Amino acid sequence: MSEELIPENPEQETEENEAEEAVKQRKNGLYPGISDELADNMKSGWADTEQHGLQPIAQAEHTAARRAALSARFPGERLVIPAGNLKTRSNDTEYAFRASTEYAYLTGDQTQDGVLVLEPKGGGHKATLYLLPRSNRENGEFWLDGQGELWVGRRNSLSEAEQLLNIPTKDVRELTAALTEATGPVRNVRGHDPSVEAALTDKVTAERDEELRVYLSEARLVKDAFEIAELQKACDATARGFEDVVKSLDKAEATSERFIEGTFFLRARIEGNDIGYASICAAGPHATTLHWVRNDGDVRSGELLLLDAGVETNDLYTADVTRTLPINGTFSPLQRKIYDAVYEAQEAGIAAVRPGATFRDFHDASQRVLAEKLVAWGLFGDLDVDKVLELGLQRRWTLHGTGHMLGMDVHDCAVARTEAYVDGVLEPGVCLTVEPGLYFQADDLTVPEEYRGIGVRIEDDILVTEDGNRNLSDTLPRQADEVEAWMARLKG
Helix, strand or coil, X not given: CCCCCCCCCCCHHHHHHHHHHHHHHHHHHCCXXXXXXXXXXXXXXXXXXXXXXXXXXXXXXXXXXXXHHHHHHCCCCEEEEECCCCCEEECCEECCCCCCHHHXXXXXXXXXXXXXXXXXXXXXXXXXEEECCCCCCCCCHHHHCCCCHHHHCCCCCHHHHHHHHCCCEEEHHHHHHHHHHCCCCEEECCCCCHHHXXXXXXXXXXXXXXXXXHHHHHHCXXXXXXXXXXXXXXHHHHHHHHHHHHHCHHHHHHCCHHHHHHHHHHHHHHHCCEECCCCEEEEHHHHHCCCCCCCCCCCCCCCEEEEEECEXXXXXXXXXXXXXXXXXXXXXXXXXHHHHHHHHHHHHHHHCCCCCCEHHHHHHHHHHHHHHHHHHCCCCCCCCHHHHHHHCCCHHHHCCCCCCECCCCCCCCCCCCCCCCCCCECCCCCEEEECCEEEEXXXXXXXXXXXXXXXXXXXXXXXXXXXXXXXCCCCCCCCHHHHHHHHHHHHC
């Protein structure tokens, strides 16, 4: 483990005095009933819970390799990557904290207010993780401060965090002064920690910071072994969540789409950290709304349920899977016709995912199949498939792109350069979704009346391998007959 180098910090004592004064003011102002005797009593009688000999977390060697690659990309520059802070939901309540993707990717840590700093040293960088230490019991912080451990739970000490993450640690309350005094070129991942940005105001430029953000986005295009295993874990848990939903469809019919949302969320919290994004539990005509997340509509027998949901693992990797299911367990002839068209389009798209193919290939393959179906159904008059595709007319009913990168963010690598992503070439380790769909809006007068209000999407998470691809979510059936048999077995 690297030796921690503690720089001189003449402001540290002042900061500690200010913290003590703030706690004292809270005690005297907000909690006037606190006696000196109680305050003294709360300082002592606590067991030593410090843990020793901890083993590094499973991804420590992978995060070290990621930091090494980052160091090589920006030699001689100080790099600052914050986790972010709590965000207020309302009044004195906060949203559940989720560390920034860049920070978690490089450290494996998920604690609020943390900041990773890579400081130039020799031919590379010295990494330091600035974290909030254990709550101070001497000054009452741990029980008088709203974020004290008595209120929100124990956190790792700096020593424990250093053992687990295999990165030297320091008190984050020293960071502002250190950044203010820093010299030389600096880059920062913006948008996560205002105090860090304020300390670096005169030391960074938007262009240089964006280069850092883009690099970290592109670094995630190809997943390492740890990430692939996490994505598989997310897909497996997601499949079980879909099974839970099918088993409870009768209860959803008696209530609303919210029952479906809650059922899947339970699985996400049991087997992972959370849902990876807001679940789309779209029954009936709601399935034609791409991002239907209100989930407050009726669930009716004879209609379709479009369920787009994913479990996020405890290490923050998410699945992104969609199945369109007949609520009563059986597709009607028209529902099956539309469903089969989407299934064929997805099959064509998945077949186009392989090393050396371009990112656009699977989209083009899926769109061609859907255009062929729409032409065959007479929705374009005398136009042929090539003309429809040239003009993009199929998009009235296909609407969206056929997939995206997947990883720690559901739309991973989102700020990568066009030439590296959308115009890029697939290689082993890339993970993406293939998700064609057809959506006939309830008020669309250009299609036969019986089509209106039907929406179908099928989505799977596909890993590019050395010789083709692997469907990480293939435990969930896709073909119509298999879907019906699967639902009958689960509901039986």
